[in-house]
Amino acid sequence: MAKKLQKEKSIEETLWESANKLRGSVEPSEYKHVVLSLIFLKYAFDRFVERRDELMAEGKEAFVNQSVFYNAKNVFYLSEVSRWDYLMENAKQNDIAIKIDAALAQVEKDNSALKGALPSNYYSGLGLDRTKLASLLDVIGKIDTQKDKEHDLIGRVYEYFLGKFAIAEGKGKGEYYTPKTIVNLIAEMIQPYRGKIYDPCCGSGMETRKTSPSTGRNTPIPPISWPR
Numbered sequence: 001m002a003k004k005l006q007k008e009k010s011i012e013e014t015l016w017e018s019a020n021k022l023r024g025s026v027e028p029s030e031y032k033h034v035v036l037s038l039i040f041l042k043y044a045f046d047r048f049v050e051r052r053d054e055l056m057a058e059g060k061e062a063f064v065n066q067s068v069f070y071n072a073k074n075v076f077y078l079s080e081v082s083r084w085d086y087l088m089e090n091a092k093q094n095d096i097a098i099k100i101d102a103a104l105a106q107v108e109k110d111n112s113a114l115k116g117a118l119p120s121n122y123y124s125g126l127g128l129d130r131t132k133l134a135s136l137l138d139v140i141g142k143i144d145t146q147k148d149k150e151h152d153l154i155g156r157v158y159e160y161f162l163g164k165f166a167i168a169e170g171k172g173k174g175e176y177y178t179p180k181t182i183v184n185l186i187a188e189m190i191q192p193y194r195g196k197i198y199d200p201c202c203g204s205g206m207e208t209r210k211t212s213p214s215t216g217r218n219t220p221i222p223p224i225s226w227p228r
Contacts, residue, residue, distance in 0.1 A: 011143055012160035015039075018139040025128050032162065034126070037119055038137065039157060041103060043145040044076045045084035050146065051075040067110055076114070082106045088141055091134040097123040100133075 019031040026034055051073055052064050063069045067077035080086055082103040090099050104118045123133070 012157055014139060015157055016160065018136050021135065022128065022132055025132065026126065032157070033119070033122070034128075035136070035140070035157065037104060037122070038100070038140050039143070039145075040118075041082070041087065041100075041107070042084050042140050042143060044078060044082075044107065046145045047075045048078045048083070071111070071113075076107060076111045079106050079110055082110070084141065088137060091137045092130070094130055096130060096133055096137075097126065097128060 015035055016031070019026075019035050020028075022031065022034065048070065051070050055061070055064050055069060060069070070077040081099070087096070087099060087103060090096055093099070100123045101119075101121050104122075105120065108114045108116070108118050
């Protein structure tokens, strides 16, 4: 009898299982915070490398270390200490948590659009076992974020983790965020073909992210006004 094919795990499932190994050191409600910043660094690095390769292919090697040539394409510039390959090279060092915090701080410094958006000294304050953190880095390092053509990997993982935490707590997902089916319905009803979108109760941002694909047309993405 032929072996039964195993269903390939989604990125979200894999990350949850990896984060679950932190149980005892981190509360399940904190998993998303531990994972999301690392995914952001991996995603930013993949985009950075892609843009750097483009510049080199265009014969612009002299500009690969100038942030303006990345920001112009909506790509974050990364100094060496903020790059994923640097973190992986140092993943087994005792101060890896400090290095992750330094990477996030440097990304903010190099990209003014991120000022105040990333956690400060978060990982060094967790007191995580170095081997567990290194293991999580290894799992995230294997993710090809460029396969996510909608550039919504961080949002997907955030919502998945909220849902898993809700189940663990015996609560419904809708108590933490609006279910995707409801979001799709709302997006279809408001028909956001033009103008600005403002969500004063924005949580994960799923509703504002879903408004553009809902049009089903080749219309420009409407500007989004996020609550402050």
